[in-house]
Amino acid sequence: GAGVSQTPSNKVTEKGKYVELRCDPISGHTALYWYRQSLGQGPEFLIYFQGTGAADDSGLPNDRFFAVRPEGSVSTLKIQRTERGDSAVYLCASSLTEATDTQYFGPGTRLTVL
Amino acid sequence: EDQVTQSPEALRLQEGESSSLNCSYTVSGLRGLFWYRQDPGKGPEFLFTLYSAGEEKEKERLKATLTKKESFLHITAPKPEDSATYLCAVQGVGFNKFYFGSGTKLNVKP
Numbered sequence: 437g438a439g440v441s442q443t444p445s446n447k448v449t450e451k452g453k454y455v456e457l458r459c460d461p462i463s464g465h466t467a468l469y470w471y472r473q474s475l476g477q478g479p480e481f482l483i484y485f486q487g488t489g490a491a492d493d494s495g496l497p498n499d500r501f502f503a504v505r506p507e508g509s510v511s512t513l514k515i516q517r518t519e520r521g522d523s524a525v526y527l528c529a530s531s532l533t534e535a536t537d538t539q540y541f542g543p544g545t546r547l548t549v550l
Numbered sequence: 551e552d553q554v555t556q557s558p559e560a561l562r563l564q565e566g567e568s569s570s571l572n573c574s575y576t577v578s579g580l581r582g583l584f585w586y587r588q589d590p591g592k593g594p595e596f597l598f599t600l601y602s603a604g605e606e607k608e609k610e611r612l613k614a615t616l617t618k619k620e621s622f623l624h625i626t627a628p629k630p631e632d633s634a635t636y637l638c639a640v641q642g643v644g645f646n647k648f649y650f651g652s653g654t655k656l657n658v659k660p
Binding site: 469 | 554556584586592593594596599639645646647648650651652653
């Protein structure tokens with residue numbers, strides 16, 4: 437079946453602009469994670485959804501970052517007033533039910549803030 | 551705070567030359583330790599989950615082991631297609647987040 441998909445694959449924006457990054461998890465997966473990965477580093481946890489609710493958003497770096505999952509499937513990561521330091525690959529992962537289940541990652545969205 | 555340190559940062563092997571990658575971790579109660587493989591431009595691909603010290607898991611040329619402080623990913627007779635970055639992550643008991651190491655970039659030359 438289809439894996440986790442993320443759109444767009446690449447996003448170039450200017451400093452101060454607003455961006456939205458989309459994640460389509462594997463159908464039926466209730467758990468969804470967002471991560472940020474900088475060059476040469478491992479993924480850094482941002483937020484975890486169980487169903488429609490954010491069960492853990494302790495990794496969001498500041499209030500410019502926000503994520504939603506209104507129907508318990510597709511999720512959108514929203515970044516306001518982007519800064520050059522936000523440039524990274526944003527990864528989404530989903531798992532069947534709980535956080536301990538195997539996570540399946542999408543290919544990521546490469547965000548570049550000029 | 552939970553931490554994961556991977557070594558070496560990079561490893562170059564000749565095809566057939568076995569070696570091990572290390573993942574040292576600090577966590578207040580281990581819920582699980584996870585190994586992933588990541589190819590350039592792609593998301594991490596799940597390899598193994600280990601839950602308790604002494605546990606071992608194998609898949610083709612890869613074998614993962616776990617102690618109370620570290621995990622090893624042993625690669626036996628590697629092939630060029632094993633070239634990738636290998637990531638280790640831990641999850642603590644009672645927490646949902648995963649802590650990833652910076653990875654070991656493996657290059658296997660024919």
